[in-house]
Amino acid sequence: MIGELGEQYGIADCCRVFEVSRSGYYAWRRRQGKTNLERDALKLVLIKYHKASRGSAGSRTLSEDLQGAGHQVGRHMARSLMREAGIVSRQRRDHKYKSSGVESLVAQHELEREFYVADINKVWCADITYIQLGKRWLYFSVVLDLFAWRVVGWSFSLVADATLVSESLRMAVELRGGPKGVLFHSDQGCPVQQFRLA
Incomplete structure (x- = not known):
């Protein structure tokens, strides 16, 4: 004063x-x-x-x-x-999309971590990731051809389900002209499984 x-x-x-x-x-x-x-x-x-x-x-x-x-x-x-x-602590919220921690054995593990592929359309890999948009999550599925590590299909959705993965796989099949005998490999999360295209 x-x-x-x-x-x-x-x-x-x-x-x-x-x-x-x-x-x-x-x-x-x-x-x-x-x-x-x-x-x-x-x-x-x-x-x-x-x-x-x-x-x-x-x-x-x-x-x-x-x-x-x-x-x-x-x-x-x-x-x-x-x-x-003027600073506050901001804790990241846990995401509801979590792995159970138990390996799914739906399909035999044929790739055996051999990620070097000698020809196109022999092995495709897929996975899902998520991106936060405001208060919501956007799920993104991608399919890679391991020969050139090139994205051959992708899709996104507000729901992580089999439809999300099917759409990215459908894009890859259409883009590559419907190849036969392609090994489709993933980490065997619930929406994505490993199988061979007929």
């Missing part, structure tokens, strides 16, 4: 009105300036660690990181610094 009023009325007069010694006021101001500089420096370090965590670190993790770097920062102070810096 003295600092604000001091610009209009002078520091000496304000100190006299508030019954504060000028030397005491200036000593307090120096301490505040030093404290603010240290806090600002600590905030910069905290922001660096938060960015390194891709925005997922919270006050507990950040206080541990800062302590590991030699700073005396508890969880509550880390939370206060986060608030001042």
Whole structure:
């Protein structure tokens, strides 16, 4: 308050009105300036660690990181610094599309990890991935010809099901003129299975 009023009325007069010694006021101001500089420096370090965590670190993790770097920062102070810096912890939500962890044995594993293929249209591989669009997921299926590692079919959908994979396989068959005897290989996830084209 003295600092604000001091610009209009002078520091000496304000100190006299508030019954504060000028030397005491200036000593307090120096301490505040030093404290603010240290806090600002600590905030910069905290922001660096938060960015390194891709925005997922919270006050507990950040206080541990800062302590590991030699700073005396508890969880509550880390939370206060986060608030001042305008950063929040953002945890990634688990995705509902998960593997059961159990290998499906629907088809015999004929490829045996021999991904070098000597001719076109002998082995095609397929897989599904997902892309987050806002609050929804878009599923993308792709079919590769292992001879040249070229995409020969693809499709996308809001649902990961057999239709998604069938569409990408249908595109590959049409694009390549309906070849016979192609081994279609996948990781045997539920919508994608391994079989040989008749």
